[in-house]
Amino acid sequence: MAPSKKASWTNAPDAEELEKRNTVGIHKETVTHNTSVDFPGHVPGEDEAFSLDRFRDGFSVDFHQNDPFHASFSLMGIDASLSNAFRRILISEIPTLAVENVFIEINTSVVQDEVLAHRLGLIPFKGGKEGLHNFLKWHKKPEPGEDAYKNSYDWNTVSLELNVKCTLNEDADPREDDPRKAYHNAHVYARDIVFTPTGAQEQYFAGDDAIAPVHPDILIAKMRPGQQIGLTMHMHKGIGADHAKFSPVATASYRLMPIIKITRPILGADAEKFQKCFPDGVIALDKVSAKEAAQKGSGYESHVGETKAVVADPMRDTVSRECLRHPEFEGKVKLGRRRDHFIFSIESSGQWDSDELFMESVKHMKLKCKKLEQQVMDMVR
């Protein structure tokens, strides 16, 4: 039987109750309250139905860092299933361009052809955003037996070349034992890769927008005089679900906001010990004020001027639970995590900016739902 939607005794949870529900309890050996319960019917008479306005009011974002290679921000008032979807999309569903085919003309280095090809595939590349995101489209892999170049056009294939030959450096000291000085091209780096634009690529990837390795110093192979590498590469778009080289992020992860609650005063030497149980900056030391000491039942009575531990920045905590191991803090501290506060950390591998990546993952999620909505309509029809 359906619960009455309009319960006459509708009671919204108060702030304290809400905080309790949104806290994952962390104890010495266990965790508690680890599943979300914000569903209609879970608490009788409470209206937990999805409403966009309520979501908009409850949801907030806070930026901590925004560099091209690393963005860190908090999403608050959102369920784990949704933020996890964004995280998963970041890792495996946002397309990037990576080396997919290697055509080796010559390779007399000690690195075997297939190993060399694999190494080349893992090098992250950058290039003009407009060209990468809008101009370049998907490439359809030719069927086995078909011409390898069959479906390759300027709008789906980027071609690169690597031609290096190791030779003796005549100018070097004969006793020189650093191969990089004794020989030319003893080390092959990502910077040795040459981009060869075709067709419309010349205008999309001109100048600073050229396709180039994000990190020019990636070592590809080591050679000795007489050895040579000569090859052409084809880059295509792909997604991380297919191969990790296509993943646009180095890491994309979140953690829940730690909660540290000092329930009874921790004073004097104990306070200093308590501070050492946490990473730097989490716990600060303060002096007990006269006002606090005057308050009856606060536990600060007759401790004016003593050192006390206060929580300064719980976000920096790693939740090591060290403080729960010491008997002197027993019953004085409660640890937890906020179930609906996700501290995201996105490290881009260089093709996208990291903040741009999150926007893309949200866009991707929406598009996914839109497509499926149409699919459901077609199914019913």
Add this chain to the structure above:
Amino acid sequence: MPGRTTKEDTPQDAQMEDAPTSAQVGEAQVEDEIEEDQEEEVEPQRVRILPGSTDTAASFEFIDEGHTLGNALRYVIMKNPDVEFCAYSIPHPSEPKMNIRIQTYDGHAVDALKKGLADLQDVCDVVAEKFWTKREEYNAEHGIAR
């Protein structure tokens, strides 16, 4: 699949959906190249109702979807007060399939699914909008020009 008919439950269609790749190969061989090109643009049907479903209690099979959409969709559908039960599963890890079970107190299970997908899109809009405003604020504050 271009050869699809409106009939949903004929055994022939069901078989084709069970093995979409082989069906496509068979069709491609018959069709000429122009139609083969068109096939790429037409999205194959990726959602179906599993047999044994009623109006208020149905299981849906999603092809090429996983935990990413499964869990998010499960959450928003569970937020619907008309829904008695909703759960998702991936029956076997090596098959690209995800099943969602929806049971409603009243109303069609399909409608709950549709509402879920619509709500998710709304959520995405709000998240994107708030994220972008905060990003702009942060960048302006810290002199990041990008």
Add this chain to the structure above:
Amino acid sequence: MVREGYQPPTAGAGPRGSTHTGHEVRTQMTYICGDCGSRVSLAKDAAVACNQCMGRVLYKERTKRMVQFEAR
């Protein structure tokens, strides 16, 4: 057995590095000496040794044809 007429199958030869050759009959093969690195041409019935240093270890040259690999 007529070997010249043999055409190795192109399809289904596997995605990587199918280095089939169309068996041309060569009277001379070039090798690389394992000791001194010089190129050694050997006639059909010549002794297997480098003509510079008499080294007995000879390596076959790498194929001159392009080999395709998937970067995976």
